[in-house]
Every structure is written in C-alpha cells, then in structure tokens.
Amino acid sequence: MKKFLLIAAIVLVASSSFAGRVESATNNFRKRMMSESRRVLTVFDDEIKRLTKKGSLEEATKLSEQKKEFIDKVNIICGEMTDSGKALSVVLKGKVFAFGDNDRLHTNKFKLSSSGKITGYKHKNEAEWGVNKEGKLIIFNAAGKLQWTFVSAEKKDGKWNFMTPEGIYLKEM
Numbered sequence: 001m002k003k004f005l006l007i008a009a010i011v012l013v014a015s016s017s018f019a020g021r022v023e024s025a026t027n028n029f030r031k032r033m034m035s036e037s038r039r040v041l042t043v044f045d046d047e048i049k050r051l052t053k054k055g056s057l058e059e060a061t062k063l064s065e066q067k068k069e070f071i072d073k074v075n076i077i078c079g080e081m082t083d084s085g086k087a088l089s090v091v092l093k094g095k096v097f098a099f100g101d102n103d104r105l106h107t108n109k110f111k112l113s114s115s116g117k118i119t120g121y122k123h124k125n126e127a128e129w130g131v132n133k134e135g136k137l138i139i140f141n142a143a144g145k146l147q148w149t150f151v152s153a154e155k156k157d158g159k160w161n162f163m164t165p166e167g168i169y170l171k172e173m
Contacts, residue, residue, distance in 0.1 A: 040070065065158050089131045095160065096120065097170040108173055137162050137170070 044067040051060035092112050099110035099121060109120030112129050118139070127142040132149070139148040150162035150170065159172040 037070075041067065044070070069155070069158055088135055088137065092129075092131075092137065092160070096173045097160075097162075098173060099126070099168075099170055101169070102167045110170065 044063065048060050048063050048067070051057075051063065093114040095112055096108075097110045097112070098105055098108040100106045106123075107121040110118060110126075111120040113119045116128050116130060118126050118129055124142045125147050126139050128140040128144070130138050130140070132138050137150040137153065138146060139150075141147040148164050148166070148168050150164050150168075152161075152163040154161050160170070161172065162170040
C-alpha cells in the first residue's frame with residue numbers, strides 16, 4: 001500500500017508539473033503574440049497614414065477594415081487560450097445586427113450593448129446577451145432564461161453572421 005501511495009504521489013507531482021509547464025508555455029506564447037501584434041498594428045497605422053497623406057482614401061479605408069479584422073482575430077485567438085467566451089464578448093460589444101428567423105427580418109437595429117442588454121429592439125424573447133463557456137453567443141429572454149444559442153458563427157466580408165438550429169439569425173450591419 002505504501003508503494004502504491006508513493007507511486008500515486010510521484011504521478012500527481014509529475015502531472016501538476018507538466019500542467020504548470022503547459023500553462024507557462026501558453027502564457028509565454030500569448031505574450032509573444034501580443035507583442036508581435038502591436039508591431040503589426042504599428043505597420044498598419046503607418047501605412048494608413050501614408051495612404052491618407054497620399055490622398056488614397058479608399059485604400060486607407062480598406063486597410064483600416066483589414067486592421068479591424070486583424071484585431072478581432074488576435075482577440076479571439078488569445079481569448080481561446082484563456083476564455084473564448086470572454087474574447088468573443090469583447091469583439092461583439094456595441095455591434096448592431098439584423099435579427100430575424102428564416103427569411104423574415106424583425107429588425108436591423110439589434111444592438112449587443114456593453115451592459116449585456118439588447119437595445120434597439122424590444123421583445124420578451126430577446127432581452128439580454130452573453131457568450132457561454134463554449135464560446136457560443138447566447139440570448140436570454142426577459143425572464144432571464146436562455147432563449148437562443150447561436151451554434152453557427154462566421155465572419156464574412158468583415159461582418160459577423162450567427163445562426164441557431166431553429167433558423168434564428170443575426171447578421172452584422
């Protein structure tokens with residue numbers, strides 16, 4: 001029995017040591033990624049300024065959109081290493097969506113406010129929003145109960161699109 005306990009203790013120490021090394025490596029990677037991302041953002045900013053001075057406003061606008069997409073992707077990637085839901089909620093705060101079911105539009109003013117409330121649209125079935133621990137956008141009704149879970153999420157042409165299995169959709173405006 002003592003031999004078994006000793007082996008169990010060694011395995012426990014080894015596994016916690018490994019977990020600690022993985023966590024440390026993940027944190028180091030995240031720091032390097034954020035540092036490199038800041039460098040890339042500086043390049044974006046310099047090029048946007050250059051294009052603006054040159055009078056190429058259309059190109060500068062396109063590059064600004066690419067910069068926003070880059071920031072969203074970095075936030076999501078870094079968030080997935082910690083809490084994907086938190087990362088997605090940061091990206092979505094303040095965004096306005098078209099909201100509907102199947103082919104019927106209910107509103108194009110469905111805003112995910114930073115307070116977690118849904119503004120621009122009022123219905124008892126859609127009152128608050130959040131992101132669950134699996135990183136899925138969720139909507140709560142006025143009673144605070146889960147109403148919708150958006151299982152499909154994609155970013156197309158710089159805009160977010162979400163869909164539930166029931167055919168409820170959100171399309172970023």
